[in-house]
Amino acid sequence: MTRPPPDAAAIARALAQFPELADGAASPLTGGLINATFAVRAPAGEFVLQRLHPIFAPQIHDNIAAVTEHLRRRGETSPRLLTTTTGARWADLGALGIWRAMTRVPGVSFEAVRSPAQARSAGALVGRFHATLADLDHPFTVRRTLHDTPAHLRTLAEAVAQHRGHRLFAEVEPLAKAVFAAAETLPPLAPAPLRVGHGDLKFNNLLFDETGPEGQGAARCLIDLDSVAPMPLHHELGDAWRSWCNPAGEERGTSSFDAEIFAAALAGWLEALTFPLEPVERRNLVHGVEWIALELTARFAADALHERYFGWDPQRFPAAGEHHLHRAKGQWALHQATLATRELRAQLLLR
Template sequence: METIPAWILARYRDLDGRPHAVHGGGLINRTFLVEGRAGKVIVQRLHPVFAGVVNEDIDAVTTHLARKGLVTPRPLRTDDGALWVDDEEGRPYRALTYVAGRSHDRVPSGSVAREAGRMVARFHAAVADLVYDYRHVRAGVHDTKKHLATLEAALEAHAGHRLFGEVEPLARRLLAEAARLPDLSGLPSRHVHGDLKISNLLFQGEQAVCLVDLDTLGRMIWPFEMGDALRSWCNPAGEDVERVTLDADTFGAALAGYGEITRPLGLVSVEEAGAVVDGLATITLELSARFLADALREAYFGFDPRRFPARGEHNLVRGKGQLALFDSVQAQRTGLERAARVALG
């Protein structure tokens, strides 16, 4: 059974020698639930993509959220005041306060979608006046041009790949569609969560309690933040299938909940609201480009060996699914834009 090194727990007097077990099914950070002397605590070993300084960002933002009255997990300091502990391999461990609740892998109802929208809106409203420069910067996040260039390079470098005959026509159509999308880079960069898949929201019943997995905090344009959320929330089939349709009712419910909170505050500009469908479409193409490139490069960090013979086949399915989601967005664009106008004002 996997455990936390005893000397790391000993850095926290409330956790020293306490029982613990692996918690949840996250794919990135290894997560444990520790029965601390003062109550439950989450301890995580961070994935190598995250440096220890990401905990300084989390501490700054969650301090701000707590001052605004929002529930949020908070980093716990060691007895000597550190926000994380590096193990022998240089991988950071950190402790976080425990927040009770459950997460969803998929949005089960319109009421949950609406509540998710409200929760994200409360988060965005709370950090709107935050003054902070992030220590851990995620390079290339939603840099669509970079991901399209990576796909083109993969086509040139891997023409002999066993999946090239399937990937190449999909990639060519994707690149042509991407060239027709508007450039949204002139919109303002806001404080964002950065990875609003529905499993990163905690619920108690149908009430959203807080956002979790805060390693992706940073700045981003609003249509990309919400576009990434909506491509997750409004896809009932998930990422590991080829045939995907965007659920327009979930889209409308999520933005209606978001607008309930933000309309009175004037938080979202007319230009941002008008770009939310383009943001959603751009994110679906960007993800499809990443998956198709990884199908040829065999580069994705994980895959399901029970369903697929190799990373390439799994990524090809993911790439096809996100491209199908883009097609569904385009087919329903008029209705989605109308729903966004109604919800966001």
């Protein structure tokens, strides 16, 4: 089941682990599905404090530090991890969880893309991220397994087999069957080079300049760096386009794929790259978003029955399963919409 939020005592103990958070006041930040996140205002500045979900090994902070330090050395904006009273990059509070703190980068995030111009700026930021990290020398000894679609399909099959008595089974089972059938028809993704990537490029993981008219500021920083690692670009950008090109956002039950947003984001990304793409990367990028939308459909559908992984909104839904099923239906609609735009996307990527 989803972990309960940390109480005031746990937050106070976590604050005490980081000298720069001394005399700080914490308030919840919403929007994340995994970690418990708090804004901290302290005499030393403004920070972000997080309790990590148990899916993350604490050693991921070595990866985060390597990436953010490399970005800052090259003049890119990136948060800085704080160290604890013992000099560690995270605090292990036993039953209270693993905690980390970092500087808070000024900026505003959006749940959905506002315009093609904003999408182009976002694409350029991601392109600079990829280009800057192309020469990063770091072992990435701890990595999460990202976008293992066969594993997620197996998890969905197990959920359907194990939860036939679940209150949502009658709605999840036909969706699961449709997902399994779709997986049999999509073109396979060929082995491709690994590039250091972000790993979770949903649109609200980008920060934009908040000066000037809303939605017109330039993209300036990527946040939520738990999954940074070498990965194929079709996973990295497939997930980005899944999020960015759906004007309804991830929380609506109906979805579409905005080809104009896609074209703008792709143009911004390609212009910022400093290395050539291999032909297999371009071919895979055509189908990456189709696979990622299908994979996330499977993940949300499985958790509609398991009710143990993703966070959920008790103000909008009676229980976690209902929220996850709502998300699954939205991603399924998005998957179907990506298929309708395949020819156009192929023209832009393969020319």
